[in-house]
Amino acid sequence: MTAPRLEIHLGKISRNARLLVQSLARVGIGVTGVTKAALGSAEIANAILNAGVSGLADSRIENIESMRRAGVRGSMTLLRSPMLSQVGRVVAHADVSFNTELDVISELSSAARKLDRKHGIVLMVELGDLREGIMPGDLAGVVRQTLRFPHVVLEGIGANLACLSGVRPDAKNMAELSALADSVDALIGGTLSLVSGGNSGNLQWALSGAPTGRINDLRLGESVLLGREPLGRNPIHGLHTDAISLVAEVIESKTKPSRPSGEIGETAFGVVGPTHGVGDISQIILALGRQDTDCFGLDAPPGIEILGASSDHIIVNAGDSGLPIGSEVRFQPNYSALVRAMTSPFVSRQFFN
Numbered sequence: 645m646t647a648p649r650l651e652i653h654l655g656k657i658s659r660n661a662r663l664l665v666q667s668l669a670r671v672g673i674g675v676t677g678v679t680k681a682a683l684g685s686a687e688i689a690n691a692i693l694n695a696g697v698s699g700l701a702d703s704r705i706e707n708i709e710s711m712r713r714a715g716v717r718g719s720m721t722l723l724r725s726p727m728l729s730q731v732g733r734v735v736a737h738a739d740v741s742f743n744t745e746l747d748v749i750s751e752l753s754s755a756a757r758k759l760d761r762k763h764g765i766v767l768m769v770e771l772g773d774l775r776e777g778i779m780p781g782d783l784a785g786v787v788r789q790t791l792r793f794p795h796v797v798l799e800g801i802g803a804n805l806a807c808l809s810g811v812r813p814d815a816k817n818m819a820e821l822s823a824l825a826d827s828v829d830a831l832i833g834g835t836l837s838l839v840s841g842g843n844s845g846n847l848q849w850a851l852s853g854a855p856t857g858r859i860n861d862l863r864l865g866e867s868v869l870l871g872r873e874p875l876g877r878n879p880i881h882g883l884h885t886d887a888i889s890l891v892a893e894v895i896e897s898k899t900k901p902s903r904p905s906g907e908i909g910e911t912a913f914g915v916v917g918p919t920h921g922v923g924d925i926s927q928i929i930l931a932l933g934r935q936d937t938d939c940f941g942l943d944a945p946p947g948i949e950i951l952g953a954s955s956d957h958i959i960v961n962a963g964d965s966g967l968p969i970g971s972e973v974r975f976q977p978n979y980s981a982l983v984r985a986m987t988s989p990f991v992s993r994q995f996f997n
C-alpha cells in the first residue's frame with residue numbers, strides 16, 4: 645500500500661451528510677455540501693450529493709471545474725468572492741457565487757452576457773467575524789445596484805461567522821440576518837429564495853430549538869467530513885468522526901535519549917525544539933511532514949505521542965507499541981491537517997464504501 649495516504653470512508657461521509665440534512669430539515673433549513681477540503685474529489689462530492697443536500701459549494705473555481713469534468717451533477721456555488729481574473733471561468737462553471745464587491749458583480753454580468761446565461765449572486769453580509777461581507781448599512785445600496793446588472797440574478801443573502809475570529813452564531817446575529825432578509829424583500833418587492841446562515845459553526849444554534857427565522861440554508865463542510873463542530877471541535881452526536889484517516893509509514897525506529905545534546909538554537913521552522921528529558925524513549929520517524937499536512941493537527945493512536953515535525957519527518961514517542969520499520973500509523977486529522985493532506989501531491993487517497 646502506498647504511504648502516506650488518506651483513507652476515506654465514503655459511506656460514513658454520506659451518512660454524516662444525511663443525518664445533518666434530516667435534523668436540519670425539521671427546523672426548515674436545507675444543507676449545501678461544502679467540498680473545499682476535498683480538492684474537487686468526485687467520489688466525495690457524489691457521496692455528499694447522494695445524501696440529499698440541495699447543492700455543492702467550494703471556495704475554489706479549480707475544484708468546481710474538476711468536479712464538473714468528472715461529471716458531478718447538482719448546482720455548484722463558489723463560496724469565495726471571485727477574482728476579477730477568473731470571472732469567465734466562474735460564470736462558465738459555477739451556477740452561483742458569493743459576492744461582496746459591485747466591481748466583481750459587474751464583471752460577472754458582462755462575462756455571463758458573453759456566454760448568454762444568467763449567473764446567480766448571493767450577497768454576503770458582515771455580522772461581526774470580520775472576514776468577508778458587506779457592512780449591513782450598505783446592503784440596500786448594493787442590492788439596488790446588483791438589480792441593475794442584466795445578466796445576474798440576486799438569489800439571496802448570507803453570512804459567515806466562526807471562521808476567522810471565532811464569533812459564535814447566536815440568536816442575536818442570526819435574527820439580524822433574518823431582519824436584513826426582510827428588508828431586502830421589501831426593497832425588491834419579492835422574497836429572496838436563499839438566506840444562508842453560515843457554516844458548521846451554526847449547527848449548535850440551528851439545532852438548539854431557537855427560532856431559525858428566515859434562515860433556510862447552512863453550508864456544511866467540516867461537520868460532514870469530520871463529524872465535529874468547529875467552535876469547540878466537539879464530536880456531533882450520531883456522526884462518524886473517523887470517516888477520514890491519514891496513514892504514515894515508519895522509516896526509523898530506535899531507542900534515543902528524549903533530550904537533545906549540544907547548544908540549542910532555532911529549528912528549521914523557527915521554534916525552539918524539546919529541551920526536557922525523561923530518559924531513553926522508543927523514538928520513531930514517520931515519512932510524513934509539514935509538506936504533507938499540519939503535523940500538529942493529527943490525533944495519534946493511544947500510546948503514541950507526536951514530539952516534533954520537520955518538512956518530511958514526524959517524530960513520535962512510540963512508548964511500548966513496538967512499531968517496526970515499514971509498519972503504519974493511522975492518525976485522525978483535524979480540519980487543518982485534512983485540508984493540507986488533501987492538497988499535498990505526496991499524499992494518495994484510498995476510498996472505501
Ligand SMILES: *Cc1c(COP(=O)(O)O)cnc(C)c1O
Pocket residue numbers: 678680703723724804842843844845863864865866867874
Ligand atoms: C469553508 C466555508 C464553509 C464551510 O465551513 P465548515 O466549517 O467546513 O462547515 C461555509 N461557508 C463559507 C463561505 C466557507 O468559506
